[in-house]
Amino acid sequence: MPTDATHDPSLTSWVTPANDPASDFPIQNLPYCRFRKPADDKARAGVRIGDEILDITAAFAIESVAAVMALPGAARVDLRRRISGLLSGKAKPAPELLTPVRDAEILLPCEIGDYTDFFASLPHAMNVGSLFRPDRPLQPNYKWVPVAYHGRASSIVLSGTPVRRPWGQIAEIREGPPVFSPSRRLDYEVELGAFLGPGNQLGEPIPVAEALDHVVGVCLLNDWSARDIQTWEYQPLGPFLAKSFATSISPWVVTIEALVPFRRAPEARPASDPQPLPYLRDANDVSFDITLEVWLRTPGLEQPAPVSRARFASLYWTLAQMVAHHTSNGCPIRPGDLIGSGTVSGPEKQNRGCLLEMTLGGAEPLVLPSGETRTFLDDGDEVILRGWCAAPGYRRIGLGECRGQIVSARPDR
């Protein structure tokens, strides 16, 4: 998929705030969202441009974002061109096609059938593995298998939804006994989410060379994690209640088409690492230059403080490899399914994408500009994820924000 006129950095919109270089949502971006207009029950498909949402249900008879996700890749490219044309053209459409973001009710982009969370950052796997299993931080399968687990779709919430501290079983020592208590080690994980479609039929794997055609677009994803619940429950079947109390995502589906200028070759594996098995190998595979940031706002901070920054392109596995692996056994992907990349961490401390890694399991507290310290999240803390893409010769685009504030646990009964 080459760049085209929709990526031209000189292209501007008559929605002039979108042309502000600081906007995440210039006409080169055009992410999908689902929204309601004021005093209107109907959920509509929209495209964000600057601080407005274009109603593509009215403008292009697109019933829903889910319908976009069901389109083949070529039809998604065509739709992007038509939307870009409308928003950059000389003839402004009827003003009721635009709704200011601040007036709209923003919804999850679609009903999410299945949610799968990968584990694709090698530094994250090493850092966390060394805390959970100091004797063997990295499992023997890591460099062969794009490791993942099924997540919970029903607790995926939109950015801005408060996150209640969960209760759960917690054991001070590995053998137990546990107590039932609010989590004391509540954490975030910064991830890239990817919405999938149109997908495959049961029993029909998607070859790696075609897999990126089944990725519609990306968002920010916070895989909230209760580390104390996780430590006690996760053997032998993996994380369950430690993750399923909430997963927050940003509302804007930044399309694979919009990401074309930010494609790059996946980072070369060290020569000592195994080459991927043939079903995961594609000489033309690509990653994307997306920078992911974590910011933290505490009761003691007037402004959010930057906590970490990492690069999506540093992951060990690509989105195409994740999709090819996921379907390699014939498992069907349906339009609107969501995958998470796993925590995106880099090699240095400032690249660590969760507090478990950042504080070495609570051993080295994070010191904030206010002088406050954190090992894990306190009630009232707000975690803000941000993401953006930049490449020479192209307009910067952003993923917006994914916010979530911790509220105190339910009282005991």
Added chain:
Amino acid sequence: MPTDATHDPSLTSWVTPANDPASDFPIQNLPYCRFRKPADDKARAGVRIGDEILDITAAFAIESVAAVMALPGAARVDLRRRISGLLSGKAKPAPELLTPVRDAEILLPCEIGDYTDFFASLPHAMNVGSLFRPDRPLQPNYKWVPVAYHGRASSIVLSGTPVRRPWGQIAEIREGPPVFSPSRRLDYEVELGAFLGPGNQLGEPIPVAEALDHVVGVCLLNDWSARDIQTWEYQPLGPFLAKSFATSISPWVVTIEALVPFRRAPEARPASDPQPLPYLRDANDVSFDITLEVWLRTPGLEQPAPVSRARFASLYWTLAQMVAHHTSNGCPIRPGDLIGSGTVSGPEKQNRGCLLEMTLGGAEPLVLPSGETRTFLDDGDEVILRGWCAAPGYRRIGLGECRGQIVSARPDR
């Protein structure tokens, strides 16, 4: 919930084949299903009676089985009484309300939002644990936590759907390297499935004493498992592609109301075992007398051969405990969500609910009446699960069958 006139063993239906003592579906049962009538596009909610399906969309304006699952428990009891009245009454309704099962297209009962698989049989956990981890078969959390993992909803298929042998990464030894190959250790697992509803809001746990109100009904569930893929992939995040290629369920949702006569006290824990934590403890909790059977039909057998039989009531955790645990962190359950019990095994060899256990990981082949042997499933083998409930003074009811035949793996590409 006491028994009522709908459980009276002398009650009969004017659908007279339902009165045959051998029928799984007498008027005391009345399981829900989703179906289409011949030459009719519309999916309808139905109730099986004998070898017929009563169209409750037409008879009672019940739009779908999902709508039944969204009802509060009291309304489900009321609906059962009205259906029982119609099918036992003197006034026969219009004949078009009944469709023979053999003429109907049977569908999955509803769209399944999330699927969760538990691990509630202690003998199963011990048997499998000793094969995967001989040094510590049972994890320290087992007698405290109703262990579970999120499963894949998109690959849940109806009884009768062929099951294609999956490809996957397989390693002969723990350290690898793996090969990509069709699974050579394909297995079934006999489980009870339970459809949930109406469920809870995000952040609002369901107390254990109310949890059974959120179980609508049960079905048979075959958690097909590729043991070789599972062994290599499952650390550290649990089973993924080893399970997500297919999960088969029977089409008849046998309601909790129908199971009332088969309630029994959960089996007492050994005095040396810990008591459940308070959020999992309910003095009035119940289990159910449901017998689950596995039958195998191979190319060499004229009739299916019985392989194993086990009792649902032998599980270490009850359905109410599973639901209370699942929501204890605030995770929402939505109408139509499905949970699996985990493989139901008992203490003896003839009670082992999967081939991994039955053959001790392939070491002791199963010998069939035809003289054929199996360590794991061959192409062409058909696994048939059956389930039924009996109690003195009540009419026996059945869950029907859950069938699946193994078809050969896709050819290499």
